[in-house]
Amino acid sequence: MDNRVRRWKEEYKPLPRHTHLPMNHFITYFDAVNSIGATEAGGNSRFPYTSEYREAIEWVKKWMREIGMSVQEDAIGNVYGKIKGIHTHKSLMLGSHIDTVPNGGMFDGLLGVLSALTAVESFIERNGMPKWSIEVAVFADEEGSRFNHGLLGSRAMIGEIDEEALLTYRDDEDTTLSEAMTADGLNPDGLKSAERDMDEFIGYLELHIEQGLVLETNKQQIGVVEGIAGPARETFTFIGSADHAGNTPMNMRQDALIGASELITSIEQLPAKYSDTAVATVGKITNSPNGTNVIAGKTTVTVDIRDIDRDARENLIDAIKERASSIAKTRGLRLETSNSIRVEPVHMNDEMTNMIEESTNELNLTYRRMPSGAGHDAMLVGKKIPTGMIFVPSKNGKSHTPEEWTSLTECLDGILVMERTIGKILSGYKES
Numbered sequence: 109m110d111n112r113v114r115r116w117k118e119e120y121k122p123l124p125r126h127t128h129l130p131m132n133h134f135i136t137y138f139d140a141v142n143s144i145g146a147t148e149a150g151g152n153s154r155f156p157y158t159s160e161y162r163e164a165i166e167w168v169k170k171w172m173r174e175i176g177m178s179v180q181e182d183a184i185g186n187v188y189g190k191i192k193g194i195h196t197h198k199s200l201m202l203g204s205h206i207d208t209v210p211n212g213g214m215f216d217g218l219l220g221v222l223s224a225l226t227a228v229e230s231f232i233e234r235n236g237m238p239k240w241s242i243e244v245a246v247f248a249d250e251e252g253s254r255f256n257h258g259l260l261g262s263r264a265m266i267g268e269i270d271e272e273a274l275l276t277y278r279d280d281e282d283t284t285l286s287e288a289m290t291a292d293g294l295n296p297d298g299l300k301s302a303e304r305d306m307d308e309f310i311g312y313l314e315l316h317i318e319q320g321l322v323l324e325t326n327k328q329q330i331g332v333v334e335g336i337a338g339p340a341r342e343t344f345t346f347i348g349s350a351d352h353a354g355n356t357p358m359n360m361r362q363d364a365l366i367g368a369s370e371l372i373t374s375i376e377q378l379p380a381k382y383s384d385t386a387v388a389t390v391g392k393i394t395n396s397p398n399g400t401n402v403i404a405g406k407t408t409v410t411v412d413i414r415d416i417d418r419d420a421r422e423n424l425i426d427a428i429k430e431r432a433s434s435i436a437k438t439r440g441l442r443l444e445t446s447n448s449i450r451v452e453p454v455h456m457n458d459e460m461t462n463m464i465e466e467s468t469n470e471l472n473l474t475y476r477r478m479p480s481g482a483g484h485d486a487m488l489v490g491k492k493i494p495t496g497m498i499f500v501p502s503k504n505g506k507s508h509t510p511e512e513w514t515s516l517t518e519c520l521d522g523i524l525v526m527e528r529t530i531g532k533i534l535s536g537y538k539e540s
C-alpha cells in the first residue's frame with residue numbers, strides 16, 4: 109500500500125454512520141490509482157493520454173464493471189459507467205476527473221470519481237435497481253496540465269469544442285494533442301461523436317475537495333456549493349530583441365522578460381480593485397531563448413483570472429490587458445495577446461442544492477453554503493443540465509500540491525451526503 113494511503117487509513121476511527129459503505133473497495137481503488145504516477149517529490153503526476161493515465165483509468169473501469177456497470181469510452185477519452193434503472197431513457201450523472209496537475213495531490217478529481225462509485229455501489233446494495241439509470245463519468249483532461257487548456261472532456265460532452273483548433277494544441281515536448289490521442293489508442297478524427305444528448309440526463313452531481321480554507325477554518329464538514337467562479341486565461345507574449353548580454357548597452361535593449369516581469373508584478377495589486385472575490389495568477393512563463401548570456405527576445409506569460417461575478421472579472425481582464433499594452437509601448441516591445449479559455453461563472457441548480465443541504469441536515473453533519481473559486485467539470489455540465497456540487501474540507505486549504513489532504517472520515521461523510529442526495533434526486537424526478 110502507498111505510504112500516504114496507509115497513514116490516511118490508519119488515522120481513521122470507525123464511525124457507525126459509515127458501516128454500510130463499501131469502504132474496502134473505496135480504499136483499495138484509492139490506493140491503486142494513487143500508486144500510479146507517484147513522484148519522488150511525494151505527489152502524483154497523471155497527465156492525459158499517457159501510459160500512467162491509461163493504467164489509472166483501467167482501474168476505474170475495473171471497479172465500474174464489478175459494480176455491474178456497462179462501460180463506454182468515447183473518442184476524447186471520457187469514460188462512462190452506467191447502471192440501468194427501472195426507467196432507462198434518463199440518467200442521473202455523477203463524476204469528476206482523475207488527471208492531475210504536475211506533482212499534484214491524492215484527492216483532486218480522483219476523490220469525486222471514487223466517491224461516486226462508492227455511493228452508487230452502496231445505493232444499489234441497499235435499494236436494488238434504481239428508479240432511473242445512473243452514470244458515473246470520468247472526464248478527460250480536466251486540469252489542462254499537458255496541453256494548457258483543460259476541461260476538454262466535459263467541453264466535448266456538451267458539444268463546445270473547436271475540433272480543428274483542439275487537435276493542434278501542443279505539449280511542452282511539441283507533441284500535438286492529435287498525436288497524443290492516437291498514441292493512446294483514441295480516435296482524434298471522431299471527436300464530434302463525444303457530444304452527448306444532454307436531454308438524456310436528469311442532472312449532474314459532483315463531489316470535490318474544497319481546495320481552500322473556508323470549511324476547515326469554520327469547522328464545517330460539508331460545503332454546499334451555490335456557484336462556480338469561471339476561470340479565464342489570457343496569454344501575453346512580449347516580443348523584443350534577443351541580443352548579446354555583453355555588447356548591448358542597458359538603454360538600447362528590448363528585453364521581453366523585463367516587460368513580462370513588470371506585468372506579473374503589477375497583476376498582484378489589480379484584483380482587489382474590482383471585487384472582493386476576484387483573483388489573478390501567473391503560474392507559468394516561457395522565456396526564449398532562455399540563455400544566461402542572451403537578452404530575452406520573447407516571453408510568454410499566462411494569466412489565470414477568476415471571479416464568481418462575471419462583470420467584475422471582465423473589467424479586471426480589461427485592466428490587465430491595458431497594463432500589458434502600456435508596458436509594451438513604453439518598452440518598445442511588440443505584444444501578442446490571446447485568450448485560451450473563458451468560462452462563464454455558473455450557478456448550481458437550486459433544487460439540487462436544497463437536496464444536498466437536506467441530506468447534510470438529515471445526517472447531522474455541519475455545513476455551509478459557499479461559492480467555488482476553482483473551476484470544475486460541473487461548471488461546463490451545469491450550463492446544460494441541473495447540477496449540484498458537494499465540497500469536503502481540505503487540510504490547511506492545500507491543493508495542487510502533495511500536501512493535499514482530506515481525512516478518510518471527511519471523505520466518507522461526503523460520500524454519505526452524495527448517496528442520500530442520489531436517493532432524493534431519483535425519487536423526486538418527474539418527467540416534464
Ligand SMILES: [Zn+2]
Pocket residue numbers: 205216217250316484
Ligand atoms: Zn479537480
